[in-house]
Amino acid sequence: MKTCSQSAVERGGGSHRDEIRKGPWKAEEDEVLLNHVRRYGPRDWSSIRSKGLLQRTGKSCRLRWVNKLRPNLKNGCKFTQEEERIVIELQAQFGNKWARIASYLPGRTDNDVKNFWSSRQKRLARILQTSSSAASSAPASSSKSHLRSTKRDSSAPVMNISRNVPSAEILKVSSLREEWIPPNPQCSLPELQNIPQHLPENHNHLVFPSGCQELFPPIPQAPPPPQSGISFIPGGYDFLGRLEDSNFFNAFEPIETVTGIGEAPGNQFSEELPFFEVSAGFRSGSLDTFFDDFPADMFDDNVDSPAISASPRRSS
DNA sequence: AAACGACACAACCGCCGCCAG
């Protein structure tokens, strides 16, 4: 099915200078955008269109860079349990401040976090809805359709519908990772241990069916933490400005000199090389010239490699 | 094999704050 925007794109064919192109990005457009970033840094997005380089809005260009083209992104990599835990804890802490939350997750964008949370909320809502509807309408033996598993929850949520609440087991389904993850004092991000657990005023509460609250313990109220109490450096955005420096691309050490995250003091890799991993599917053609200046193993497809973990990073 | 549902992902839209003129 074609979207309206796609049809518009086809009509214009990209030939009309003042026509704004929408829809999926082509490899050529990505290349143009990367060239712009290489020359001018990740800024002046609107100039890309005003110069006639692309028929995309500045917003669209920026979004494409931030979400797809920016190096070091974990594109196509599912959230690890640790990442999920961090998101859950920080969402409880900050509310729906996805950009802020994403800044604590190297390689993740606000869009990633937002999508992850949205999916999670839908699953949770479905589970809770299933729970309440099953309990109110049928005995335990008659709600098979509600228990149908899907590709991602084949092991899943078996409702204890005789109790009108999800069983504790439901919330611990590891494959779904839907378990309630309480504030964890042993969190592997030490800095997070310092964040008082409280709900922002505008925090999006889930409204649990009666009887469920006990399974979703409220987060204790506490004064907002001083920002300075969080000592590790969020990955990503902080480095965008550095690209403005014409020498920025020359400033990197060979990867051999870089120590893996979490295994040595400094953990400099993620701080000094926040951008230079290219996403899958972006490894060929003239784009290689963009990355030729960087160590080859910097572009390792293995996004689960220690170099891009969600492990804590401290500024030394 | 087809239909359906759930999910992940990409992209757009609207609002807001900042800042230069």
Place this chain on the structure above:
DNA sequence: GCTGGCGGCGGTTGTGTCGTT
């Protein structure tokens, strides 16, 4: 002080994929 442009952010929607029935 006002205004318009720009960038950042959160919400929402559209689409493709995959597993189940």
